[in-house]
Amino acid sequence: MLNRYTLQVAFISLLSSSAIVLILLKDQLVKTWAKSDSDFYQSPTFFPSIALGLVAISGIGLILSRLKEKGLTLDTEIQSIKPQPIVVTQLLSLFIGYILIIPWLGYFLSTLTFLTLALRITGARGKTLLFQPLAISSISYGLFVCFLEVWFPTSWLMEQFIRTSL
Amino acid sequence: MDSILENFLIGFAEVSQLSVLMCLFTGSLLGIVIGAIPGLGPAVAIAVLLPATFSMEPLAGLSLLLGIYCASWYSGAIPAILINTPGTPVAVLTTYDGYPMTRNGQAKRALSIAFTSSFVGGLISVVVLALSATLLAQVAKNFGAVEFAAATLLGMVLIIVAHRGQMYAASMMLGIGLFTSCIGLDSGTGSPRFTFGSTELLSGIPLVPVVLGIFAIAQALVLIETGLATHNKTSSPEEHNSDKGGIDWKAIREVFRYPVTLIRSSAFGVGIGVLPGVGEFLAQFLSYISARKFSKQPETFGKGNPEGLISSESANNAVTGAALVPLLALGIPGEALTAMMMNVFMVHNVIPGPRLFSQSPELIQGIYVSLLMMNFFIFAVLLSLSRWAKFVTRVRPTSLGVTILALSLIGTYSLNYELSNVWIALVFGIFGYFGRRLGLPLVPVILGMVLGPILETRLRQTLTLGDGSFMLFLERPIAAGLIIVMLLLIFSVFVSLLIKPKKMTDHSSIHDKHNQVKTEAKLG
Numbered sequence: 001m002l003n004r005y006t007l008q009v010a011f012i013s014l015l016s017s018s019a020i021v022l023i024l025l026k027d028q029l030v031k032t033w034a035k036s037d038s039d040f041y042q043s044p045t046f047f048p049s050i051a052l053g054l055v056a057i058s059g060i061g062l063i064l065s066r067l068k069e070k071g072l073t074l075d076t077e078i079q080s081i082k083p084q085p086i087v088v089t090q091l092l093s094l095f096i097g098y099i100l101i102i103p104w105l106g107y108f109l110s111t112l113t114f115l116t117l118a119l120r121i122t123g124a125r126g127k128t129l130l131f132q133p134l135a136i137s138s139i140s141y142g143l144f145v146c147f148l149e150v151w152f153p154t155s156w157l158m159e160q161f162i163r164t165s166l
Numbered sequence: 167m168d169s170i171l172e173n174f175l176i177g178f179a180e181v182s183q184l185s186v187l188m189c190l191f192t193g194s195l196l197g198i199v200i201g202a203i204p205g206l207g208p209a210v211a212i213a214v215l216l217p218a219t220f221s222m223e224p225l226a227g228l229s230l231l232l233g234i235y236c237a238s239w240y241s242g243a244i245p246a247i248l249i250n251t252p253g254t255p256v257a258v259l260t261t262y263d264g265y266p267m268t269r270n271g272q273a274k275r276a277l278s279i280a281f282t283s284s285f286v287g288g289l290i291s292v293v294v295l296a297l298s299a300t301l302l303a304q305v306a307k308n309f310g311a312v313e314f315a316a317a318t319l320l321g322m323v324l325i326i327v328a329h330r331g332q333m334y335a336a337s338m339m340l341g342i343g344l345f346t347s348c349i350g351l352d353s354g355t356g357s358p359r360f361t362f363g364s365t366e367l368l369s370g371i372p373l374v375p376v377v378l379g380i381f382a383i384a385q386a387l388v389l390i391e392t393g394l395a396t397h398n399k400t401s402s403p404e405e406h407n408s409d410k411g412g413i414d415w416k417a418i419r420e421v422f423r424y425p426v427t428l429i430r431s432s433a434f435g436v437g438i439g440v441l442p443g444v445g446e447f448l449a450q451f452l453s454y455i456s457a458r459k460f461s462k463q464p465e466t467f468g469k470g471n472p473e474g475l476i477s478s479e480s481a482n483n484a485v486t487g488a489a490l491v492p493l494l495a496l497g498i499p500g501e502a503l504t505a506m507m508m509n510v511f512m513v514h515n516v517i518p519g520p521r522l523f524s525q526s527p528e529l530i531q532g533i534y535v536s537l538l539m540m541n542f543f544i545f546a547v548l549l550s551l552s553r554w555a556k557f558v559t560r561v562r563p564t565s566l567g568v569t570i571l572a573l574s575l576i577g578t579y580s581l582n583y584e585l586s587n588v589w590i591a592l593v594f595g596i597f598g599y600f601g602r603r604l605g606l607p608l609v610p611v612i613l614g615m616v617l618g619p620i621l622e623t624r625l626r627q628t629l630t631l632g633d634g635s636f637m638l639f640l641e642r643p644i645a646a647g648l649i650i651v652m653l654l655l656i657f658s659v660f661v662s663l664l665i666k667p668k669k670m671t672d673h674s675s676i677h678d679k680h681n682q683v684k685t686e687a688k689l690g
Contacts, residue, residue: 008604015338019345022360030352030359041629044352044359047622051348051614054341062334083603084391091387092596095571099588102575111572118571122390122564136569140576148218150580 009066016059019052026052090121106155107145112137177531180225181539189226190536193233194544198551201238203561204251206389208238209381210570212506214577216374220513225532227510232537235503236288236486237544243280243479244552248273256447256485259454259478266470278417279472280479281548283428286421287480288541290432291439291487295494296534298440299523302495305644306520311627312638314496316648318621321498322613323652324441327659328448329607336610339601343614344621346371353619354626366586373509373615375578375591380608381502382577383595386570388602393563417472424473427457431477435484440491441500453481487537493518494530498617502609505616 022029026045040046098114105113115133124132144150154162181187200211211234219227242254247264260280267276309317322340329336349360350370361367421428431453438449457477458467467474490507492500497519499505511518516526523530578591601608632638640646 008606011600011604011606012335012338015342019341022345029362031357032355039629039634041626041634042354044355044357047618047625048345048348048359051341051344051618055338055345056341058334058337058341062338065334082391082395084394087390087394088387088599091390091568091571092592095383095575095592098572098575099585099592102585107576111576115568115572118568119565122394122568124565128565132565136572140572144218144576144580148221148580150576151583 005066009063012059012062012066016056016063019055019059023049023052023056087121091118094118094121102155103153104156106158107152108137108141109155109157111140173527173531174535176528177533177535180528180532181229181535183223183226185223185226186229186532186536189222189230190233190540191543193230194237194540195233195547197234197237198241198544198547200234201241201253202244203566204245204249204253204563206566206570207254207385208234209377209502209506210385211238212503213374213377213381214570214573216377216506216509217577217581219510220581224510224514224516225529225536228507228533229536229540231503231507231510232533233540233544235507236483236537236540239483239486240281240284240288240544240548243284244277247276247280256450256482257478259450260475262454262468262478263471263474266468267472267475270470272470274414275417275420275472276470276475277552278414278549279421279475281545281552282418282421283431283476283479284483285541285545286428287432287435287483288486288544289538290429290480291436291484292534292537292541293487294436294440294484295487295490295537298488299491299495299530302491303520303523306496308644309496309520310642311624311631312642312645313648315621315624315628316639316645316652317496318498318617318624320648320652320655321492321500322617322621323655324500325610325613327655329610330659332605332607333659335606339607339610340614343611343616344618345614346376346611347615347618348622353623366584371590371615372581372587373506373612374581375587376594376615377502377506377612378574378578379591379594379596380598380601380611382570382574383591384598384602384608386567386574387595387599388567389563389570390567393565393567396563420472421476424476426460427473427476428480430456430460431481432484435481436488439485439488449485450478450481453477490533490537494522494533495520497522498620499613502612505612508616 026049030045030048032044094114094117098110101113102110104110112133115136116129119129119132145152181190196211197208200206200208212231215230215234219230222230238254239256242252242257243260243264244253246252246257246260247268250261250265250268252258252261264276264280267273306313325340326333326336345360347370349367351357351368352359358368434453434456435449438452454467454474454477457473458464461467461471461473463471463473489500489504492498493504493508497508497517499508508518516522516529574591574595575588578587579585581587598608628638629636638645639649
């Protein structure tokens with residue numbers, strides 16, 4: 001059965017084995033301009049190798065200790081909270097959609113759409129679903145776009161609007 | 167004496183600029199609200215606002231972030247005392263004696279004691295920061311590449327050792343941070359490293375999207391899960407009874423009836439806060455244990471003893487100023503929040519470290535005065551507004567989580583107006599979510615990213631000086647001292663793992679309760 005313990009070991013194994021693969025492929029993944037006879041510490045792969053070595057060795061150590069103790073040290077802060085994989089996947093997909101629709105709808109409308117849908121997924125209904133996204137989008141737009149002057153390119157929708165009105 | 171006054175006036179002149187004052191007050195007010203909302207924490211707010219501070223003057227930007235940092239440590243006590251839910255993780259021990267006092271109808275008293283203890287701890291930490299950072303910077307003037315490399319290595323070992331019980335995981339996460347800092351063009355040779363042909367990655371992975379991913383996006387997802395898990399739970403009768411607040415002047419005076427506890431706890435806070443990676447948890451833990459040990463009524467600890475409240479609150483607030491010592495004096499941040507603050511310096515081409523004290527003394531003095539002023543401001547605001555603090559504690563975690571997700575996007579985008587950074591934040595958000603869910607420490611990733619370039623450069627310089635030999639670490643006295651401390655630390659860890667002291671019952675019972683309260687707190 002796939003429990004948290006198994007998942008943790010799988011996650012660490014993935015990170016650790018990725019580090020090993022990167023160490024093995026480092027000569028292909030790092031372009032070396034320096035002469036081949038230069039000292040090892042001048043090589044661009046010197047420090048990444050140390051870092052990846054640390055990941056690989058600690059990962060192996062962690063997996064071995066987990067397998068030995070057969071226990072699981074979960075973050076106690078969220079230990080008793082039931083994971084919500086469907087909600088999390090929905091929200092992450094929505095977030096990806098949010099990034100993608102910004103060039104089309106612009107910041108304000110995209111944020112409003114994202115917040116409405118995300119709050120709907122998380123169980124908000126009625127007035128909350130109506131006013132909260134509007135309030136947060138407006139405050140966020142006012143603060144970042146108007147006050148802090150964060151620049152966004154003209155959206156596709158706005159371009160259409162300008163074209164139509166001209 | 168004259169020079170102290172002169173320095174204070176220089177700092178005061180810097181802080182009295184309107185932009186700095188505005189940031190100081192805004193940051194403090196934001197911090198109070200953020201600290202009082204359980205599960206949010208200052209890291210999320212600092213991560214979201216970090217890019218916005220890049221367009222500000224360094225002192226203004228730092229005052230904003232420091233305001234959030236300090237104020238949230240104060241106000242984390244509000245939900246800990248009123249609803250038995252720590253606002254910030256460091257307020258966990260505050261629940262032990264704070265909440266029982268609320269249940270006994272002494273919420274006002276508990277809040278006043280907590281704020282006053284925090285205020286004293288905060289003031290002591292500013293004094294220690296001003297004295298020790300200057301002294302350490304004097305010593306660090308003699309630091310060369312070898313000493314900086316040794317100090318950075320020691321910092322890393324401390325970060326790993328601080329995660330006792332999770333040292334393998336902390337090393338692995340530190341390694342991931344170090345590796346992430348290597349992606350992009352190598353500063354020494356100009357070679358592209360691990361960019362996989364992407365031109366966007368040539369300039370490296372910026373810290374801000376990683377911080378936002380790990381602290382904001384991951385935390386938002388966990389908050390939403392928490393909110394959904396507690397959706398149908400009704401609050402306990404005690405919670406309704408605890409809707410009290412305000413000032414109790416008698417309680418403010420009561421704090422000073424325990425001067426030894428106050429000073430000892432603050433000393434734990436500043437002493438441990440200075441050490442990179444060790445952090446406020448250990449300071450608070452040791453402070454509480456020693457307060458109980460030396461108390462005349464140890465049996466009342468955990469049942470509403472004001473001394474317990476004083477020990478935990480003064481210790482965790484004393485850490486705030488002390489945590490800045492390694493950053494300002496050595497340019498080595500000790501924990502995630504100061505690592506984010508280091509970014510504010512770097513963006514303005516101000517390099518923290520010993521030279522900063524001679525190159526920009528006004529900035530250093532400005533930081534001290536800013537910290538001092540914000541402690542007075544936060545204390546005054548909390549005393550006058552704590553009556554309404556209960557409302558902040560009632561924010562729905564799901565709404566909060568969704569809002570953080572939306573803010574993460576604009577926070578990351580505003581760094582350089584590129585959506586590619588948002589994708590990086592998303593990747594690290596997913597990584598952070600799994601890390602949190604699977605109990606892996608994530609702070610070392612950030613520290614690794616910040617310390618990586620420092621260590622790589624200094625290590626290369628050291629090896630070049632030593633012609634490829636590591637012996638320079640042992641030939642230079644300061645570096646040798648630091649390496650010996652590092653080796654002793656590693657040795658002590660191995661010894662403690664082998665011996666495993668049996669006399670842990672006292673400490674472990676607090677640890678168990680600590681974990682239990684944290685879990686219960688999250689479930690409302």
